[in-house]
Amino acid sequence: MSEPHSQRFMLWITLIVAMLAMLAPFSIDTYMPSFPAIAGELSATALQMQQTMSFYMAGFAIMNLFYGSLADAYGRRSVALLALLGYAAVSVACALVTDIDTLLWLRAGQGAFAAAGVVVGRALVRDLFDGAQAQKVMSASMFWFALAPALAPVIGGWLHTQWGWRSVFWFLTALALTLFLLILFRLKETLAKEQRTSMHPVYLFRMYWKVSLNLRFMMISISSAMFFAGFFLYITSAPTMVYEHLALGVNDFGYLFAILVLGIMIGSRLSGRMAGIWSQQQLMTVGYALMLVAAGINVVQSVLFLPSFLTTILPVSFYAAGMALLLPSFTIMALDCFPKNRGLASSLMGFIQMGSNAVVAGLVTPLLYHSVPQLALGMMGFVLLSVGLYWIGVHRPATA
Numbered sequence: 362m363s364e365p366h367s368q369r370f371m372l373w374i375t376l377i378v379a380m381l382a383m384l385a386p387f388s389i390d391t392y393m394p395s396f397p398a399i400a401g402e403l404s405a406t407a408l409q410m411q412q413t414m415s416f417y418m419a420g421f422a423i424m425n426l427f428y429g430s431l432a433d434a435y436g437r438r439s440v441a442l443l444a445l446l447g448y449a450a451v452s453v454a455c456a457l458v459t460d461i462d463t464l465l466w467l468r469a470g471q472g473a474f475a476a477a478g479v480v481v482g483r484a485l486v487r488d489l490f491d492g493a494q495a496q497k498v499m500s501a502s503m504f505w506f507a508l509a510p511a512l513a514p515v516i517g518g519w520l521h522t523q524w525g526w527r528s529v530f531w532f533l534t535a536l537a538l539t540l541f542l543l544i545l546f547r548l549k550e551t552l553a554k555e556q557r558t559s560m561h562p563v564y565l566f567r568m569y570w571k572v573s574l575n576l577r578f579m580m581i582s583i584s585s586a587m588f589f590a591g592f593f594l595y596i597t598s599a600p601t602m603v604y605e606h607l608a609l610g611v612n613d614f615g616y617l618f619a620i621l622v623l624g625i626m627i628g629s630r631l632s633g634r635m636a637g638i639w640s641q642q643q644l645m646t647v648g649y650a651l652m653l654v655a656a657g658i659n660v661v662q663s664v665l666f667l668p669s670f671l672t673t674i675l676p677v678s679f680y681a682a683g684m685a686l687l688l689p690s691f692t693i694m695a696l697d698c699f700p701k702n703r704g705l706a707s708s709l710m711g712f713i714q715m716g717s718n719a720v721v722a723g724l725v726t727p728l729l730y731h732s733v734p735q736l737a738l739g740m741m742g743f744v745l746l747s748v749g750l751y752w753i754g755v756h757r758p759a760t761a
Contacts, residue, residue: 371490371498377548378486378502380540381441381478383509384448385421387536388475389414389596390513394614395526396600402526405461408727414597415723416465420472422715426569428480429708434560437485437704438550442541444477449537456530471533476711483707487696488551499689500633509622514599514614558702568702572709578698580754582710584747585691586717588652590725591743592684595621595677597722598730606668606733617674624678628685644690649748651683656741663737673733680740694755 392399396410432440451470458464482502490498520528558564572578595602603609603617628648635644659676666672692710699706729735 371494373547374486374489375498375502377540377544378482378498380543381482382502384475384478384537384540386509387513387533388417388471390509390599390614390618391517391520391533392526392529393514393599394518395521395529397604398521398526399464403459403461403464405464409461409465410600411597411727412465412723413461413468415719417468417472417475418715418719418722420469421476422472422712422719424473424476425480425708425711425715427708428477429484429702429704429706429711430558430560430565430568431704432477432481432484433552433558433702433704436550436552436557437481437488438544438548441477441481441544441548444474444481445537445541445544448474449534449541452530452534452537456527456534472715476715480704480707480711483692483696483710484704485548485551487693487700487703495693497633499692500629514618518614552704556701558705565705568705569709572699572702572706575698577754578695578706578710579713580750581691581695581698582713583717584750584754585688585695585710586714587743587747587750588649588684588687589714590717590721591652591656591740591747592621592677592681593718593721594726594729594736594739594743597726598736601730602668602673607670607673609670616670620674620678621681624681625685628682628687629689631682632686632689641690641694645687645751648683648687649744649751651686652680652744653748655679655683656737656744659737660734660741663734668733676737677740680744 392413399405399413400407400410428440428444448471451467451474455464455467455471458467486495486498486502516532517529520532558568599614599617603614607613607617609617628651632644639647655676659680662672662676695710696703696706725739729739
């Protein structure tokens with residue numbers, strides 16, 4: 362068990378973990394207002410622009426499988442620093458790109474390097490904190506991380522208006538380098554050398570096989586991926602939602618994301634405050650109830666009313682609150698299945714979540730984003746699937 366830490370130390374770790382996680386939403390949301398301009402300059406179709414997100418997600422998901430093992434073998438700090446340098450280099454290349462095919466592969470590279478942030482952040486929190494303290498740090502990190510989707514399109518829209526879409530990728534470069542310096546000077550290694558594991562391929566194969574056969578871990582990971590997919594469906598549909606369904610402009614993305622982020626911030630704040638007060642079962646009941654009610658209201662409004670900013674987005678914000686309430690606990694439950702291999706477990710969990718997001722961005726969103734009722738039904742389907750998987754993997758074995 363780890364020792365209690367000072368409030369100041371917890372704040373620094375919260376900031377670092379939040380910024381590591383923020384690379385992912387900033388990489389996705391900052392360039393969304395520039396979709397029409399990028400498509401015009403690079404002669405890209407709407408589908409190719411959508412694929413810039415799915416390529417990013419695919420790179421993110423694949424590298425999730427490796428960062429945990431690397432962090433378990435070589436330490437959290439060095440892996441994070443090298444990945445941030447790689448991310449900065451690829452972002453520079455994105456700023457200089459001249460054709461859509463190259464941008465697609467560079468986006469995959471961005472995702473591959475950004476994946477280290479989520480994996481390393483989860484692992485170092487569990488290295489340093491236990492129990493309610495771990496949930497508080499995870500929830501606080503999510504609270505600040507939740508600001509990213511609100512800030513990113515606002516910053517992206519402003520940069521696009523001032524200096525064009527390429528300035529967005531220069532901004533992402535600067536963000537990565539800032540985080541690199543913060544970790545370099547403020548974060549010590551959290552994994553002792555005697556706790557590190559082997560990178561031998563046979564050992565890794567055996568461990569991944571062991572983790573993937575753990576019913577509880579897999580159902581927790583897939584269940585969290587499914588309820589997040591219900592929310593992510595609307596994130597990846599944002600360009601169509603803003604420009605077509607709501608008939609808004611390039612600078613209106615921030616308003617849409619601000620409402621969604623408000624829900625995430627409320628949910629993560631509640632999760633932190635209830636740590637050690639609510640039981641796991643109470644937390645799950647409240648979180649899933651919020652998501653199910655919000656998804657139901659969303660289906661009804663999408664059928665009865667024409668799309669409008671408040672009627673279409675408010676139910677998704679309530680859904681996001683329930684999602685944010687559950688995510689810290691789901692992460693802790695999953696990593697605690699393998700306390701000696703948290704990096705590897707974090708990798709596989711991230712692969713499952715981001716692999717699901719890649720499928721949503723590349724396959725599900727293009728099928729549904731032309732119809733608001735179809736998007737609402739997609740959200741409901743994902744949360745119902747999540748409830749079923751959680752019951753199979755966690756509730757049913759516990760009652761048995």
